[in-house]
Amino acid sequence: MGRPVAFITGARRGIGKAISVSLAKKGFDLYLSDKVIDDDARQTREIVQSLGARVEFKELDISDLSCHGPAFEDACRRFGKVDCLVNNAGIGAPSRGDMLEVSEENFDQLIAVNLKGAFFLTQQAGRYFSKFPKQDHPRSIVNVSSISAISASITRAEYCISKSAIPMSTKLFALRLAEYDVAVFEVRPGIIRTDMTQGVTALYDELIAQGISPIKRWGEPEDVGRVVAGLASGDFEFSTGSVFYADGGMHIQRL
Template sequence: MLDKAENSTAIGPVDAGPKSVGRGVALVTGGRRGIGRAICTTLAMRGFDIALVDIVEDQEVEKTVSAVEATGKSAIFQQLDISETDKHDEIVENVQFQLGEITCLVNNAGIQVPVRGDILDVSEETFDQLMDINLKGTFFLTQAVARKMVSTKSGYKERSIITITSANAALVSPEKGPYCISKAGLSMASQQFAIRLAADGIRVHEIRPGLIETDMTADVFEKYSPDVATGSICPMRRWGQPEDIATGIATLAIGAMPFSTGDIYNIGGGMQIPRL
């Protein structure tokens, strides 16, 4: 069985590169901790100023802002429940007014089912909450940012929209049905935006994390760790770390995959590979 010490091994953040490089502003939803914090700090190391958007404002936000500022880049916090779609345009305008042009959107915010269980017992309330945040909120925030990007005469070569879905966009987990459905919907939305924005020079990417050690997976860490250790779930035999996801996002955000849009990047240690 994997313990916490064994599980902590992961590749480090992307090399920071020249500190003078300015890449515009990355708006990161759900950025206060975990994967979101790793994304914020890694993108800052690669030259982005950071607009951190989250539903909660607490000391975790302060830690993330401080981590970004320690790289020499600027950071602001905007409090938002992304399901409140009528506030999206205001947030986008505030970010551009305070920091400058948004050149990268990272859709990281999302929630898990409150209780894992039989799909036959899923309530309409639970279903609606998952769709409102994971799918509807992300879709319309992407729309708001995309409209701003299209209407802006940009001086930046690299502009991107990166959406974090899940291995569950394709892999069925009946005990969390609405979550899987919301992520599958996001996957299609990402490809739709990719087609629409390609001619505008805006690349759209989808990241599908596998098992990543975060607060969201804490309740199943002990359950899945034996299978992770044997390779039956994850051939690389370790849990993913937030930095693994952040490294992939930074690679895409800086344009290191320049002829890619609408593609799906699995970051799950091989768990997406079909096996007998």
């Protein structure tokens, strides 16, 4: 039986890096991508290789839809197949501020990466899965969204909007791809310690201390990586279309 293959976007650091490591530990070979290949990307590649994974790391801007087809074809050519797509690549709001002042440029950029790019790369994966039957491993698509998909933050309106459509996209693709034995999931992280949250550490330290989540600590990228690895491994394929939280219970409504 061959090793399963995962295609991961936004893999060079943070949550993407942790997902890559978790999948390597599960026995996956990895086709990793990010907008740039730098020292962070090279370090991630070295780590997953040390865990026994075959790995390719390619430059990919998911907001450029013309790159999606060639990238997927390249992954299949190098590894012979793709069993799992992890839509992890994403960007935060360029700055926090009054939503009455959000620019069209910033809005379009967030939609292009966080929503449009993920949707059309998933479409590319779906077309591939529809043409080729499942081989020897479960097949899945995992969308990494954010607690901001359901929690409104008026200082990051464009970011919240870009993430809020991921839940519906997950459900739609789960329905469309079920006939091809492809499970589709959403993983919804909470407050995770990454470069994206580094600039607001003091704010989140205070919110965590005040009990914004029942588990009073920062989430780590590895908390998300382990969830994704479990989903990609086929442990929850009957739960297609579901949301899996990695937020310390932040989503739980309380009185």
